[in-house]
Amino acid sequence: MTDERVTQLPTPVWRRDFPYEAASEEEVTRREFARYLVLGAGTIAVANVGIAVWTQLRTINTGEPRALVALTDVAIGEPFLFRYPNKNDPAILVRLADREVVAFSQKCTHLGCVVYFEAGQDRWHCPCHEGNFEARTGRVISGPPTRPLGRIDVEIRDDGQIWALGKPQ
Amino acid sequence: MRASDRRRKTSSTVVLYVIILVAFQLFLVTVAMEAFQTDAESLAWATAAVSVVLAGAAAAFLRYLRP
Numbered sequence A: 001m002t003d004e005r006v007t008q009l010p011t012p013v014w015r016r017d018f019p020y021e022a023a024s025e026e027e028v029t030r031r032e033f034a035r036y037l038v039l040g041a042g043t044i045a046v047a048n049v050g051i052a053v054w055t056q057l058r059t060i061n062t063g064e065p066r067a068l069v070a071l072t073d074v075a076i077g078e079p080f081l082f083r084y085p086n087k088n089d090p091a092i093l094v095r096l097a098d099r100e101v102v103a104f105s106q107k108c109t110h111l112g113c114v115v116y117f118e119a120g121q122d123r124w125h126c127p128c129h130e131g132n133f134e135a136r137t138g139r140v141i142s143g144p145p146t147r148p149l150g151r152i153d154v155e156i157r158d159d160g161q162i163w164a165l166g167k168p169q
Numbered sequence B: 001m002r003a004s005d006r007r008r009k010t011s012s013t014v015v016l017y018v019i020i021l022v023a024f025q026l027f028l029v030t031v032a033m034e035a036f037q038t039d040a041e042s043l044a045w046a047t048a049a050v051s052v053v054l055a056g057a058a059a060a061f062l063r064y065l066r067p
Helices: A013-017 A030-057 B003-037 B041-064
Strands: A066-070 A079-083 A090-097 A100-105 A116-118 A123-126 A131-134 A140-142 A154-156 A161-164
Touching: A030 B003, A030 B041, A066 A079, A090 A116, A100 A154, B003 B041
Parallel strands: none
Antiparallel strands: A066 A161, A079 A090, A090 A100, A116 A123, A123 A131, A131 A140, A154 A161
């Protein structure tokens, strides 16, 4: 007789009630389970790196320079909505003075809600969580955002058009 | 405590650690998505770095599992 003894565990109640077994039920060991988990962790890590790369590449102030609108079509104190650098990026510009125009991403830097220009307050306002940004610089005045609005460089050219300048990627 | 019990307890602990690391990784996905939505590049890269370190740690824990 050997010293090896087989420990016989009592059959659980649920097994007696549901005496069905899948073919592969006993095949996943603890180590295999841990391997699957590690594989999942690796996949998530790769996904997070991918998101970081994507975030880096879609910086708002990049893209091809292009004309947005004629200066005469935008009244002083009035905003103009456009999309830049691509059609998925809502942006907004406002004519602050006769020859002064500023443009920003319309996405609030808190949680991505859309910001609006409040001419009376001379600020950008996010209605979701009451975030406010300076009209000229986009810097945070109040509210939960901690970073300024994404600025888009614009200029008024001799042909009277407002151009988004962007930067080469 | 017998050696086999100790090994079993160790492997259970390792699996528990790995589960915790994966749960934290899922949380990091939400952080990365928020960084993506708000164009916070530095936050996105920091999240990615932590995520890679956690994945490496989870892989390192596998060494402590008996074959």
